[in-house]
Amino acid sequence: MSNAALNTGQSLQxxxxxxxxxxxxxxxRYVRxxxxxxxxGFYDDIVEAAWDNTLGVHALVWFGFDGSGIWKQRRDTLFASLHNNPKAKFVTRGVQFGSEPLFDSVLSPKNLTTQVKAAKANLSSLNIPVTVSEMAYGYQKNGGAQDVLDAQDFINIHMLPFFAxxxxxxxxxxxIVERDLNWFVTHGKGKKLFFDENGWPSVTYPGVQPNSAAAVADVKNEQAYYTLLDNHCSDLKKVAGGGVGWFAHIYSDDQEPGYGIHDDSGSLKFSFKPKTSC
Incomplete structure (x- = not known):
C-alpha cells in the first residue's frame, strides 16, 4: 500500500x-x-484514478497545522463527493480524520469522538467506515482516549520509529514497532489495524529531527525499515482483527522530503516490492 501526498494538487493525468x-x-492495493x-472536484479525480487502476482509497479530512477551521469545509466537500459520485463508495475504503489531531490538540477527545460518530452516521448509507489517523502517544497524552478508539470502525496507526x-x-x-503495536492491540478491542503514516526518513531537516543521537536517516535505513516489516510479516499477520496492513508513508520526495519511495526526479530510491502474503 502507498500514501499519496496531495499538497501538489495533482492533475487527473x-x-x-x-x-x-x-x-x-x-x-x-490501497492508497492512503x-x-x-x-x-x-479533486476527490472526484482521485476516485476516477483509483477506479481505473483498481485501487482502494483511504480518504482524508485534513486538519493541517494552522489551527484554522477549514477542515470543516474539507469534510463537507468530501462527504458531498462521496454521496454524489456513483463510483466513490466502491473505491473509498475508509475516511480518516487526521493527521494526528490528538497529538496536535486540534480537537479534544470528546469533540473528535463526536466528529467520528457524526461521520459514521453521514456515511452509513454508503457503508464507508471511519477512522482517525494518529500515533500511540496522541492517545496516551489524552489518558488513552478510549472513547475515540471505540468510535472508530478500524484503527489507522502512525508508526514512525525513527523518532523514538x-x-x-x-x-x-x-x-519500538512492537511496543506501539501492542498498545493498540490492548486498547483496540480486536479492530482491524493499519500502519498508515509509516516509514523511516532518508534525510533530516527542520521538523524531521531524531530524538535519539543514535538514529540514522539515509536511504539504506529507509529501505531497511520496509525490509524489517517484511521480515515480520508473520507477526503482523497473526494480530487480531485480520492482521496488520501497512502503507509506505509517501510516494515521492517531491511531496514530502525523505519519505518518498521515489526521489525528487521520479526515480526509485530502492527496489520496493513488499510482501502481500506470508
Missing part, C-alpha cells in the same frame, strides 16, 4: 500515472491520502 505505478509496480488539495528516544538503525526498530 498525474494521478492516473502515479496510481498506475502504485498498483502495477509495487504492487499496492495525506495532506489536502482544495481544488474543486531509543531509535538507532531501522533494522533494530522492531521492539
Amino acid at each position: 498525474q494521478l492516473q500515472k502515479e496510481f498506475k505505478d502504485i498498483r502495477n509496480n509495487f504492487p499496492s 491520502l495525506y495532506g489536502a488539495c482544495d481544488r474543486k 528516544q531509543d531509535a538507532s538503525t531501522a533494522n533494530k526498530a522492531w521492539p
